[in-house]
Amino acid sequence: MTAHRYVKDPAAFQAWLYTKRSLGAGVTKTRMTITDGPDTWSISLENPGVLAKMLHDIGKSGRKVWAASASQAAIRLAKAANVDVGELTWLYCASTAFAVAEPNRIRDDDGAADSAEKRPITSAQTARAALLRIQALASTAMPRVRRAMLESCRQEMQWRKAQLRGWRVDTEFLERELDSRQEILHRAKVEHRVDFLNADSDDGAARIHDWLRGVGIIAQNRFGAPSLSSDDYDHALVPDSLEARVRWREFKRIRSAASRVAKLREIRRSIRDGRVFARYAHHRARTGRGAFSRPALQNIARDLRPVLVADPGFVLVSLDLDQVEPRVAAALSGDATMQADLASGDIYASLAEQIWGRVDAELRNQAKVALLAVLYGRGARGLANQLTIPVNDAEALIAGIWGTYPQLAKYKKELERRDVAKKPGLTHDGRCVSLSPRGEYQALNGRIQSEACGVLYAGVKRALGELGGDAAFLAIHDELVVQVRDADSEHAKRVLKAALTTTLNGVEITGEPVTLGTAWRKA
The missing domain is CATH 3.30.420.10 (Ribonuclease H-like superfamily/Ribonuclease H)
Structure with a gap:
């Protein structure tokens, strides 16, 4: 050389x-x-x-x-x-x-x-x-x-x-929220004599597990190993008793506060001159989604989003793709019934009607939760925990979804066969699809997420090509947030609507743009 x-x-x-x-x-x-x-x-x-x-x-x-x-x-x-x-x-x-x-x-x-x-x-x-x-x-x-x-x-x-x-931080909001969540943890520690913020240490995790086992709860992952991760809540064994259900809800409430404390502390440690300078890695996740680090911005809880604010004189404009998982699933599987239900304007109400023969607010919500659960690869136990219903009822509900959407069920099995054969294929935009790290039962969700992020990022490129790179604020999950002058917000909304509206195999994917104001929040 x-x-x-x-x-x-x-x-x-x-x-x-x-x-x-x-x-x-x-x-x-x-x-x-x-x-x-x-x-x-x-x-x-x-x-x-x-x-x-x-x-x-x-x-x-x-x-x-x-x-x-x-x-x-x-x-x-x-x-x-x-x-x-x-x-x-x-x-x-x-x-x-x-x-x-x-x-x-x-x-x-x-x-x-x-x-x-x-x-x-x-x-x-x-x-x-x-x-x-x-x-x-x-x-x-x-x-x-x-x-x-x-x-x-x-x-x-x-x-x-x-x-x-960098991203401006509302430090007053940060400190106020941090104090509030730390107070919850302090009261929980005094009441239960357990430090829920210490779950990452072996001793701290053991104490939390002992507290849960006191009422028969086994917190575990899908392999049966002890786990306190929120990703594994669906695999927990929670006895069907009032005492156990109350403790499980309390555990999740306290752990939610603990995770928010950890996130706020991570952001606070990263602040320089009132901003955080996170690093962005495109397609960092196996599904192809991008990720921010130092600090991570993609996993800020919705109630903590106002910690990030626009620059002075600017506002945030957002577009969150509507029902993107069901729409991508219908497009990929070619399920005619699912596509018709989406075209009706309310797929969850249509699904409830087909499963139970009637629809009301409660049944629509159950149909929505169940459909998203199966698209995310959750099983009957996880769905039962989420809806607080017996496992048998959850199994029947899942069977009702596959019966209503048979082509989707067939597509799911085909993806699982491809995953086992280690030949998952390519997305519509030409990216290689990852094998499912948690087993072939996640193959459908992995493919949906891979395709959905391709749809989003193509739209992001079109939008920022029109608005300019200075407008980029965040692209999180299925949402694009841009930063523009207040006087330009209506123009930005039109740009986002046009840029992020597309079709996938004949299924329209779109959303409604919203001016959020000066702070990031859920529209």
């Missing part, structure tokens, strides 16, 4: 750029390196003028350069060179491409921009690692997947300005 320094021969660097081959980049606190394998070119980040010239040369060449964590690399370069991060569209994210082509092997390599902070590694090493990764993907991925890799990388670029700007 031959090492060169840009500052010594910029003309030679320009000529080198125009030779066609893959390029990898690594960025540390002090240096940027670009390599094609045999040759490397590096530059210090301490000379803004020369660095800006090098970045301009790369952009002018029209070449793609791959970095392990391109957002953080781009932000670091933009700061060092005093250039607009939105201009660095030649810097593509190798981690995003990897997530598209290899979702079963996603790993936490928050990468190039801060790798030197984690371990002794040079910018040349991170550049070579990014290059090797993208060369391997280019040689193995199908053309359709390669196109999806590039499109996903362009989607990732739209969130760089938001990460550089």
Whole structure:
């Protein structure tokens, strides 16, 4: 490998750029390196003028350069060179491409921009690692997947300005909510003599389990191992007694307060100058959904969302896709009855009518909870816990759904066969579908989530292409939130409506835009 320094021969660097081959980049606190394998070119980040010239040369060449964590690399370069991060569209994210082509092997390599902070590694090493990764993907991925890799990388670029700007925090709201939740935990500790905030330690978890077992409750995961995670509540064994049901509800209430305390503390630790500067990883989850970290923003509870606020003079405008899981399920499965129920305007009322022969508010709610439960891969015990009904009734309700939507049931079994055979296929936008990490029974949910996020991100790209990257605020679950001037809110609503309305296999997917005001909240 031959090492060169840009500052010594910029003309030679320009000529080198125009030779066609893959390029990898690594960025540390002090240096940027670009390599094609045999040759490397590096530059210090301490000379803004020369660095800006090098970045301009790369952009002018029209070449793609791959970095392990391109957002953080781009932000670091933009700061060092005093250039607009939105201009660095030649810097593509190798981690995003990897997530598209290899979702079963996603790993936490928050990468190039801060790798030197984690371990002794040079910018040349991170550049070579990014290059090797993208060369391997280019040689193995199908053309359709390669196109999806590039499109996903362009989607990732739209969130760089938001990460550089950061998200304003309402610190008064944060402290008020934190005090309130901590008081709940304090009272619970005094009353029950258990520290519910200490569930992560072996001793703390054991004490909570002992408290639950005092009334016969076994908190476990689907394998029967002890678990206090909310993801495993459906697998808990709760005796059919008033005392057990009351304690289980109390446990969930207290643990909810504990999780909110942990989240608020995480946000508070991350505040710098009144903002948090979370990092965004596109397609970080196995389903293809993006994720924010340091702090995580995607799992802020709805009642805590007002902790994030718009910049002064701006408002937040949101569009949350309506009934996206049932709509995607109907589109993918081709179930004519399900599609007709969606077209009726209220799929849950239609489902209740078909299962029970009548509909009222309670039956509609049961139908809604049950349909979403089966789409999420929940079983009868979990549904029984959620609706507080006998397991036999939950089994009958689930059977009623599959009987009403037979093509959906057939599609579910087909996905499970594909999952067992380790051939889950591709999404409509060309991304590889992940195998279900929790078993084939989750295959339907995994496919729905993978397709739904593709629908959302395609709409996000269209919306931000119209409004500009400065408008990006959050894309969480099935919702896009943008930040615009108050006078532009009506225009933003029209843009969101047009950009996020689409059809999937003939099924319309849309939502209604809403002006939220200055604080993030559930519309």
